[in-house]
Amino acid sequence: MGLEIGTNPMDMDAIAARLAADFAAALTDVRVQEPDTVVARCDRAALKDVARRLKAHAEIGYETLNFVAGVDKVRHLESVYHVYSWKTNTYLELHVEVPTAAAEVDTVCDVWPAADWHERESWDMVGIKYLGHPDLRRILLKDDFVGHPLRKDYVDSVENHPHA
Amino acid sequence: MRYPKLEHFQEPNVITTTADFIFSWARSHSVFPFTYGLACCAIEMLSSGFARFDVARYGMEVFRPTPRQCDLMIVAGTVNEKMAPVLKRLYDQMSEPKWVISMGACATSGGPFYDGYNVVNGVDKIVPVDVYIPGCPPRPEALFQGLLELQVKIQQHKFVAETPKPAALTPAPAAGEEA
């Protein structure tokens, strides 16, 4: 009666192999993290295309986005997408490397509507700009906050924090 | 503090006391708190309003959601930089006399989040606080102790002394004389 979970149970290694085969150039370093996650690196330029194809994949459609996290790895930033497949009941964790200087990556809001607020939070906290986002403004911090606090080089300032 | 004794009320009696005492005594036993529950302490404030820990025993069950009808603002929870102007605004909308209780470690001094980039370390940086209640979250009994301390403080409030006197009652200094 509607949305079923796990209609196409697949072995984790089979899923990883299938993804590596179908997305040969765009997804690299596909590996399995027990018990239920496939982790992969995605090329920044190919993200939108990969996202569309992942969602529309016939056997392992990753239809739901769990979260988008921004991570500051000092040498570069990373945008982590965690998506869920109802058919296989497994997760996929996509890591997209973003250079710190030009921290931009395509939005996936048109593929997964849930990305809206998650990308806003990633912009707010880490400073990754999502091109094409309908309304990219701060979500958790006040509008005139300067800087991105979850960056490793963020320093507390009097303008942002007058009542320390 | 001179309370009228219970024996005094058993017969028709005349009790002499100050106007300050009567007003403050009445005020302290019917405080209207403001539901300013921000975070976890708000749930303990709610619990203290319900059946087991009944705040109505102290005459304080009339929690009003609008500051214009309240005397007491119980700041229950963490205040951050985004919320600080809102807090100030709501405090200003309360009419005198008004009191503030800072409930919980976060409102007192930032609490477990004191080193956050966004956390105001103590609500007394924004509004004047009358009673601090430590705890994370303070038990309803601790909230009641704070409310009782506040009652004592309210009873010391000098109502009559603070009313500004009309100018006509104060003789103006004669021309040429020192005031």
Add this chain to the structure above:
Amino acid sequence: MPDQFATPEPDEAVKLALRRIEESTARGEGSDVEGLAFNEVVVNMGPQHPSTHGVLRLVVTLDGELVKDVIPVIGYLHRCKEKLAEKRTYYQYIPIVDRTEYVAGMNCEWGYVMTVEKLAGIRPTRRAEFIRVIMAELNRIASHQVAVGTFTADLAPLGTAMVFYMFRDRENILDLLEEVSGARMMFNYFRFGGLRYDLPDGWVEKCRDLMKRLPKLIDEYESLVQDNAIFLQRCVGKGVITQQDVVDYGITGPCARASGVAHDLRRTRPYSVYPELDFEVCTESHGDVFDRYQVRMDEMRESVKIVEQALDMLPKGPVQLGALRAPYVITPPPGACYTGQENPRGEYGTYIVSDGSRYPYRLKFRDPCFCNLQLFPKLLSGNKIADAVAISGSIDLVLGGIDR
């Protein structure tokens, strides 16, 4: 007039609402009343509001009583939890996780502790697993009591008896949790590999007594409202979440289950000893406000069943790893890990990136209320303002989790 009484400058959210009104007027959807350019009014609900369950601000565009648009503004309780994780050791961070979804502290701690255990490769003891299930389910009942109680309190401002009855019985559960952990709300009870304390003497009997009394109490709660024509009129058919919404926005928890999606992490991605326990996943089919209320009431009954089974199956043994206390300082190997846990509000996930040191490198919470709140503009538009209040109460938001 002093400055503080002046109307503040419109901020980004209000400017956005005004822009949208201008755009819709330019499109020709303006007012049909002589002399008015547009019918809409932008009203601020919050951040201090009796019905928004915390410091949520809703910038509502109203046409009379009809809600045209809602822009939720959050961040009024942003306590920098994710940054604080980088300054605290894994062990020091456990009490802070409690304060995320403060109504369901045991569940939040379990989510965090589970992720760190997975990263570090620690397996908790079997007795600890069963006690964890008992604590989480007791906290689920308490959390639903708060959720449904405050929801009915919204419908008629504190006028229903339901909230008083529910909070009265919640005190009994909090007594049990206080005996075990020492605190009524912020428990700080879970540890890596087990728990802080074992159950005190006589606790199991007290818990069994309460579990015998609870089903009748839950029936009593239902009897207070289920035949009330006004309650039914206000709840049935309002605020429908479709299955497509569940997929698109990642809605989880009772909100998803009320729409017929049997997504319960305790069954679909089971963890701990849930595979050994027998319970139903409660679903309803319409996805409206009444169904969400019904799912929560049913889940309370299922939780009672789970607790009774866990008490029967409770093995003997230690609740902590090692002869003495659980490790204070753990340094998980470098890597990243995510686990989801079934919070009373949905999938509460913790994503931790570790760099091999004593402090987490990056900690991200996947909060169920944050994801559910995204649906608000779609869900509340087109309803009257009173229905909007009922719908937002039924989604069960806890701002501590949304804002972190």
